[in-house]
Amino acid sequence: MNDHVTTLSEGADRGAPEAAAALRRRNRQRLEMLRALALGVGFPVLLVLIWDRSVAITGTRLIPSPYQVAVMMYDFSFGGVYDDAFSGTILIHIWKSVQRVYGGFFLAALIGIPLGMMIGRIKILRQLLDPTISLLRPIPVTAWLPLSMIFFGLGPNAAIFLVFLGAFYPILLNTIFGVRSVDPRLFEAASMLGCSGTAMFREIILPASLPAIFNGLRIAHGFAWILIVVGEMTGVPTGLGSVVMDGRTLSRTDLVITGMIVIGACGFVTDRIIVAISNRLLKWSPQHLE
Amino acid sequence: MSDEPHPIILTIRSVTKRFAVGDDKVEALAPVDLTIPQGEFICLIGASGCGKSTLLRIIAGFEEPTTGQALIHGRAITGPGSDRGMVFQDYALFPWMTVRENISFGPRQRKLAHGEIQRITNEFVKMVGLERFADRYPSQLSGGMKQRVAIARVLANDANVLLMDEPFGALDALTREQLQHELLQIWSRTGVTAIFVTHSVEEAVLLADRVLVMSAGPGRIESDFRIDLARPRDVSSPEFNALRRGIARRLTSHLAPSRAPA
Numbered sequence: 001m002n003d004h005v006t007t008l009s010e011g012a013d014r015g016a017p018e019a020a021a022a023l024r025r026r027n028r029q030r031l032e033m034l035r036a037l038a039l040g041v042g043f044p045v046l047l048v049l050i051w052d053r054s055v056a057i058t059g060t061r062l063i064p065s066p067y068q069v070a071v072m073m074y075d076f077s078f079g080g081v082y083d084d085a086f087s088g089t090i091l092i093h094i095w096k097s098v099q100r101v102y103g104g105f106f107l108a109a110l111i112g113i114p115l116g117m118m119i120g121r122i123k124i125l126r127q128l129l130d131p132t133i134s135l136l137r138p139i140p141v142t143a144w145l146p147l148s149m150i151f152f153g154l155g156p157n158a159a160i161f162l163v164f165l166g167a168f169y170p171i172l173l174n175t176i177f178g179v180r181s182v183d184p185r186l187f188e189a190a191s192m193l194g195c196s197g198t199a200m201f202r203e204i205i206l207p208a209s210l211p212a213i214f215n216g217l218r219i220a221h222g223f224a225w226i227l228i229v230v231g232e233m234t235g236v237p238t239g240l241g242s243v244v245m246d247g248r249t250l251s252r253t254d255l256v257i258t259g260m261i262v263i264g265a266c267g268f269v270t271d272r273i274i275v276a277i278s279n280r281l282l283k284w285s286p287q288h289l290e
Numbered sequence: 291m292s293d294e295p296h297p298i299i300l301t302i303r304s305v306t307k308r309f310a311v312g313d314d315k316v317e318a319l320a321p322v323d324l325t326i327p328q329g330e331f332i333c334l335i336g337a338s339g340c341g342k343s344t345l346l347r348i349i350a351g352f353e354e355p356t357t358g359q360a361l362i363h364g365r366a367i368t369g370p371g372s373d374r375g376m377v378f379q380d381y382a383l384f385p386w387m388t389v390r391e392n393i394s395f396g397p398r399q400r401k402l403a404h405g406e407i408q409r410i411t412n413e414f415v416k417m418v419g420l421e422r423f424a425d426r427y428p429s430q431l432s433g434g435m436k437q438r439v440a441i442a443r444v445l446a447n448d449a450n451v452l453l454m455d456e457p458f459g460a461l462d463a464l465t466r467e468q469l470q471h472e473l474l475q476i477w478s479r480t481g482v483t484a485i486f487v488t489h490s491v492e493e494a495v496l497l498a499d500r501v502l503v504m505s506a507g508p509g510r511i512e513s514d515f516r517i518d519l520a521r522p523r524d525v526s527s528p529e530f531n532a533l534r535r536g537i538a539r540r541l542t543s544h545l546a547p548s549r550a551p552a
Binding site: 037183185189190192193194195203207282284285286 | 301321350351352356369370372374375376380382383384386387395396400427428429444447449461
């Protein structure tokens with residue numbers, strides 16, 4: 001490929017070497033992308049292969065083979081194989097889980113971001129709330145399970161509450177951190193330009209702490225998907241977490257793994273969406289681009 | 291411009307400033323008195339710790355004097371205001387706003403009509419020669435361009451006192467020279483009053499109508515030089531060098547005693 005480019009640049013006019021360099025750069029970029037794709041996809045494929053071989057060699061009946069999981073996934077998505085309670089129900093379960101994950105996540109953002117901004121800026125509020133937050137934060141979300149069932153009963157609200165708890169602290173703490181680390185010069189600059197009061201929150205504090213807030217949102221979003229299994233342990237009939245729990249009760253490991261894969265895929269896809277939104281909103285900040 | 295003396299825009303009346311540093315109190319400013327006529331270009335020069343930045347921040351309204359009064363147009367300064375614009379050494383541009391948005395920030399805060407904001411913004415983007423970069427973010431600009439935006443930002447907000455805290459200190463020599471030149475043009479075109487803090491005697495003599503030499507321990511104004519050289523000034527002329535030497539001598543003569551007690 002390179003040989004071809006050199007001969008072209010030698011014989012041609014002044015524009016050619018530049019064009020050749022650009023072509024070479026583009027080729028290198030394409031090669032780089034191909035390699036990233038090959039590595040990124042190749043590794044999970046290798047894991048599945050190891051899984052398949054391990055099941056075959058040990059002859060275990062406790063773990064299904066990748067093929068069995070694939071069949072289960074097909075049945076879960078489209079039905080027509082086992083025709084049981086789970087056949088073709090994937091969208092209902094995803095939709096229910098999405099409602100709970102984002103119910104809890106958006107509730108956490110709705111409370112966590114404004115509260116974090118105020119705690120970060122208002123000293124009295126910080127003195128009032130900081131010890132309580134530090135005390136409540138280390139309590140594992142699973143420990144709240146019994147109480148949340150008493151508060152909210154058996155049903156989706158308990159699940160939303162648990163997801164909320166898990167998502168709330170990363171959002172709150174990152175927002176406080178973001179607000180506290182805004183360059184004080186920016187406040188001076190804004191106030192000399194006639195900005196004050198609530199406009200300061202909207203015009204300066206929010207955008208300046210947005211990179212930290214998005215860090216918090218991304219961590220919290222990951223937790224929200226992690227917690228959906230715990231949240232749906234509270235006795236809801238549908239949702240990806242409940243599918244995994246049902247699979248466990250029924251000793252259907254293929255169903256458990258299928259549910260795990262779908263949760264992973266949902267978390268992955270939605271994380272990419274958050275990254276895309278964050279890249280768009282933070283395009284002014286080169287170090288936050290991925 | 292007439293030959294009549296310009297009205298006084300800024301009055302500093304026996305202003306002192308004490309800071310608490312741990313249990314100690316540091317006297318940053320001894321009683322300072324100063325009057326500044328409208329449209330004058332003042333340079334504050336002195337060793338670090340002489341209170342020149344403190345004085346500037348008191349005029350900006352970021353700090354309150356411990357005793358005494360700072361007045362603008364005869365009214366006491368009670369806080370930051372859009373009549374006084376500060377240009378910081380580290381620019382302090384809003385990094386999430388484009389050049390255009392940074393410059394239009396003040397007019398937008400004042401809730402001017404949309405068309406008026408547009409007109410003002412275009413005018414000042416043009417004044418600092420950043421038309422081609424108007425939609426860039428600060429992280430995509432060079433230091434000199436950032437400082438141009440910072441100057442345009444306060445001028446677009448109708449500031450008639452331009453406060454500059456070592457604005458060109460972080461720039462390379464060539465860029466600094468160019469910006470000094472541009473600043474003088476902007477100053478003479480707009481008629482703003484400029485108070486410019488610097489470490490460099492040459493910069494002070496090049497720019498100022500008046501050079502105030504400050505000295506530390508506690509910070510005070512030591513001497514007040516009038517620079518009556520015609521602009522543009524020739525840095526290699528004998529008059530320029532005589533003034534530069536004179537000011538440099540004042541500056542260093544106060545360095546030794548001020549260091550001793552500290």
